[in-house]
Amino acid sequence: MSISGDTADSIVLEISNVAHGGVFVARHEGRVVFVPDTMPGETVRARITDDSKKSFWRAETLEVLTPAPERVPHIWSAAAIDRAPDERAGGAEFGHIALPHQRELKRHVLVDALQRFGGIERDVEVEAAPGDDEANGLGYRSRVSLHVDEEGRVGPFAARSHRVVPVDDLPLATSAVQQAAPLGTPMPGLERVDVIAPSVGATRVVGTDPDGRRRAGEPLVERVGTREFQVAEEGFWQVHRHAADVLTRAVQDILVDDEFDPQAFNLDLYGGVGLFAAALGDKFGRTTRITTVESETTATDWAAENLAEWVGAQAITDRVDRYLQRLVRSVGASERRRLQAATIVLDPPRSGAGKNVVSALVDLHPAQIVYVACDPVALARDLGSFRDAGYELDRLRAFDLFPHTHHLESVALLRPTNR
Ligand SMILES: C[S@@+](CC[C@H](N)C(=O)[O-])C[C@H]1O[C@@H](n2cnc3c(N)ncnc32)[C@H](O)[C@@H]1O
Known part of the structure; x- marks a missing residue:
């Protein structure tokens, strides 16, 4: 008021x-x-x-x-309240709030979204990634995108703007990213600079010009447990240095083991380079059959390589909605039975899966669905659609994989009510 x-x-x-x-x-x-x-x-x-x-x-x-x-005093002086509002750097919008309370606010946002957009009453704990409490949520970003203005100055955008703010440090980034970031070094002729510290090998600094051109780089290697994944330099990989590991274990742990059939038509939708397909393959063994579906051709190519040890693994380039609609229209009786026995993982972008994907998934009637979500409102809306179509939210976990920002990752298990 x-x-x-x-x-x-x-x-x-x-x-x-x-x-x-x-x-x-x-x-x-x-x-x-x-x-x-x-x-x-x-x-x-x-x-x-x-x-x-x-x-x-x-x-x-x-x-x-x-x-x-x-x-608390803001973790990043470049974003602090004592700066003029349009000079405050974006990307650490919870940095003035004590870390445990940030998680409490994220819990509140998720619980409220579930109730308002999904009609679901559920409480949840927001769990920390390993090491974050000890480091006060700093030093976790393995990748940072910086912008370059017309004068060649490099930095983040100011909050809610497309204006570059020069900064002296990047406290959310790992020390490797911080050391390699060209802060204070003019980069005329570029529009963006990505700094990436993969878990294996040297840190990369990759410039993109205003026409979207960048040099073709060797693929990155990312390690999760003892497994290595190849990822295109410009491709999607989780940002927090422990996120792939945390989410792999969350997906493996949340599903109902007795409902998993290695020979079923298991799917990893929005699969990227095959992170969650490998999570299922590692848990259920070499005979596991699983198909990843991903719209980026390069990611699918790497998924095929990363999953080569599973003879029953397949990587398909397609939009998930189109792929599922084709399945719904054209599968024969035996494939349909394998789909009914399937475990389906989906990890859509921020906009969520949407009604068409939800309705196609429900049509296929899989044994269980694991939904990995980076947006609580899109998740809640999709969970509401699933519930209306006969799939109830069973288990739910939430992870703080972006400390000092508002972002929140959730992993949900859905199971059919009439099985
Ligand atoms: C949140 S990422 C998840 C990737 C992967 N599960 C991981 O954790 O590494 C979402 C992925 O979906 C892909 N994607 C976005 N829209 C898509 C669509 N309509 N159909 C298929 N893939 C899509 C993106 O290219 C991206 O690789």
Whole structure:
């Protein structure tokens, strides 16, 4: 709500809640206002930055008048509240909140999303990745994308903008990424610089020009446990240095072993270079049959290599929705029985799987579905669609694989209600 202290160009707001996306909620004259750089329980002086919508406004925090007990000095001076709002670096929007409380806020966002978008009542603990508590959630990013402005200056974008902010450090990055990042070195002629420290081999610094051209690099090698994966330099790999390991074990542990049939038509959808196909293959043995489906040809090519030891593994380049619709239309009776016995893992991008994919999956009637999600709202919406079609949320875990940001990873097990 607005309280006394408003001036011509600023208002005083009491922050009541956290919203999805790294912003917080206040009310002003009955309207919702989304505000960054604060947290529930605080009173802040803020400036309205967007009043174009009827239902909500956006504001920026100018000053914290009453801090919450969980406020800490920001882990990144480049993003701290003492900088002008448009000079604050983006990418660490929870960095002013004590780490355990960040997880509590993420828990709240997930529980609330499940209830509002999925009609599901479920509590969940947000688990830390190994080593993060000891390091106060710093030094975990094995890859960072920096931007380059027209003057060649390299840095992150300012929060909610496409303006480069020069910075002296990258506290969320691993020490290898920090050492290699060309901070302070002009890079004229480039648009982006990716700094990647794979778990095997040297750190790479890869520039991309404004036409999207970059030099063709050797594939990266990433190790998960004792297994090595090859990944294209520009391809998808989990960001947190322990994320692939944490999610591999989460997928292996969440499914119901007795329901897993190695000979079934098992699927790893949105499979990248085959991380979760390998997780199932490692758990259930060399005879495991599994197909990965992925839209990027290069990723599929590496998936085929990475999964070569399983004779029953196949890597297909296709869009998941098209692939599933084809399966629904055209499989014969014996393949349909193998699909009904299948375990299906899906790990869609931020937008989620969507209604068409959910409905095709339900049509195939698999024994169990493991859903790995990086967006709580998309997950909740898809879980609601699954529930309406006869697949209930069974187990749910959540992981804090992006400390000091609002991001959250979840792993859910779905099982049919009428089996
Ligand atoms: C979140 S990543 C997961 C990759 C892999 N499971 C992993 O953990 O390494 C999502 C993957 O889905 C792919 N993708 C995005 N949209 C897709 C679609 N409609 N059909 C198939 N793959 C898609 C992306 O290229 C990306 O590799």
